[in-house]
Amino acid sequence: MQSLLHPTRSLLRRRLQTSYLSTAATAQQEFPSYLLASPPTSITTFPTGLRVASEHILGSNTATVGVWIDAGSRYETPHNNGAAHFLEHMAFKGTQRRTQYMLEVEIENMGGHLNAYTSREQTVYFAKVFEKDVPRAMDILADILLNSNLDRRAINRERDVILREMKEVNKNPEELTLDHLHATAFADSGLGRTILGPEENIKKLTREDLREYIETHYLAPQMVIAGAGAVDHAQLCDLANYYFGGLKTELNEEQKKSDAVCLDKGKFIGSDVRFHFRSDTMAHISLAYEGSSWTSEYAYPLMILQNLLGSYNRAMAGKADMSKLCHDVAAHELANSISTFNTCYNDTGLFGLYSVVESDKVHDLMTCVTQNLAELAHHITEEDVERAKIALKATMLMGLDGNTNVCEDIGRQLLTYGRRMTPAEIFTRIEEMTADDIRAAAHMVFHNKDHAMAAVGGLDGLPSYEWIRSNSF
Structure with missing residues (x-):
């Protein structure tokens, strides 16, 4: 294995040595005209570091505009963990210019839609509106982000709302298990913290804590104003400059010395956590290995490997092209469902x-899973890889269906890569991958590597950590 995989790794590095931050590569293969003729993404960077990126889509009468912020739960501290998500709730509760009722009526009268979400690395606020209402949408976004009242009475009312949301999350076995997985896999770093934060934080976070979070994270270089659809880039730049031109560019000396910002690296730890409920007849198990960052040489091989391993659900019709793992699970009725996930972060990832x-x-x-993982690199064929490439490309194209999805892609790519890759460039990178590259990625992830696992439910038959570790390579 070593003689095969190490040269492959160096070849892969040479092929991908064009930086993700560089100018887009020229597509070397014949692609459909709709890929090569896809609208360009216009990008403008202000002296403050604020970036504005947009894609005008011909024929569109609506637009999605939003603010993508390079801040999420991993950058919070144990003291303020949950602040980003709390602010997401408070943003719609009224500003210095608009009450909550006024905000709701204004959006409704435009026929628009206003939404937000928080992840471990990003906070996003966006609006979907008609073309003529883009200036009003930008005004609203700036208002709720920068001028939120953060009324103490509203904060206290919202605590109960978030606590109820936490209860609903904890009733979802998949979300609960994946939160536990992050907590054990990244126990010594910010990635191990949950997005909602612990219950004690939700009960005690103050207006000052939320204000401090805004002051330390809503900086111009950490923000991208993105738009897609019926968007004029010059107009969007003018609006961004008017509403967000006064953002701070860096922390002051006092903030730099404080403990308000967590900037630690994601450190993967081999570990597991088990919540055994003897009365449960079902078990939810998440087994993961350290994956890749967004810009790693293994990012695309692991995307292909995820599609190659695929998924199986007993409730759905079987697929003839299932991976050996899914075929074995289906043939012996070993699980109700099994799926592969590949989660990338700025400096690490989880594959499992x-x-x-x-x-x-x-x-x-x-037993079936560990045996298949141990043998995986030996069973990957060019035919398997070609099928996985097609599935990956189809998923990516379907993910760009609609203004909101395009806007999301623009915002995410600007934060993770520093630029926007065209579908043609992405397809070129995918097509360059060979079976040797995917074997190398499988070897890198699974061979003699520690794993992290979170399991919830009836776990009487779950083997020990050491058993899984020794049987999976």
Whole structure:
């Protein structure tokens, strides 16, 4: 294995040595005209570091505009963990110019839609409106982001709302298990913290804590104003400059010395956490290995590997092109479902499998999974890789269907890559991958590597950490 994989890794590096931050590569293959003729993304960077990026889509009468912020739960501290998500709730509760009722009526009268979400690395606020209402949408976005009242009475009312949301999240076995997975895999870093934060933080976060979060994270270089659809780039730049031109560019000396910002690196730790409920007849198991960052040489090989391993759900019709792992699980009825996930972050990632299994089949499933992972690199063929490439490209194209999805792609790519890659460039990178590259990625992730695991439910048959570790390579 070593003689095959190490040269492959160096070849892969040479092929991908064009930086993700460089000018887009020229597509070397014949692609459909709709890929090569896709609208260009216009990007303007202000002296403050604020970036504005947009894509005008011909024929569109609506637009999505939003603010993507390079800040999420991983950059919070143990003291203020949950602040970003709390602010997401408070943004719609009124500003210095608009009450909550006025905000709701204004959006409704435009026929628009205003939304927000928080992840471990990003906070996003966006609006979907008609073309003529783009200036009003930008005014609203700036108002809720920069001028929120953060009324103490509203904060206290919202605590109960977030606590109820936490209860709903905890009732979802998949979300609960994946939160536990992050907590154990990244126990010593910010990535291990949940997005909602611990219950004690939700109960005690103050107006001052939320204001401090805005002051330390809403900086011009960390923000991207993105737009897609019926958007004029020059107009969007003017609006961004008018509403966001006064943003701070860096922390002051006092803030730099404070503990308000967590900037630690994601450190993967081999570990597991188990919540055994003997009365449960089902188990939810998430088994993961350290994956890749967005800009790693292994990012695209692991995307292909994820599609190659695929998923299986007993409730759905079987697929003839299932991976050997999914075929074995289906043939022996070892799980109700099993799926592959590949989560990228700025400096690390998680690659793994999530399964829902009857408690009396847990041991048999883990035997099947570890055996397949141990043999995976030996079974990958060019035909498997070609099928996975097609599936990956189809998923990516479907993910660009609609103004909002395009806007999301622009904002995310500007924060993760520093630029926007065209579909043609992405397809070129995918097509360059060979079976040797995917074998190298599988070897890198699974061979003699520690894993992290979170399991919830009936776990009587779940093998020990050491058993899984020794049987998966």
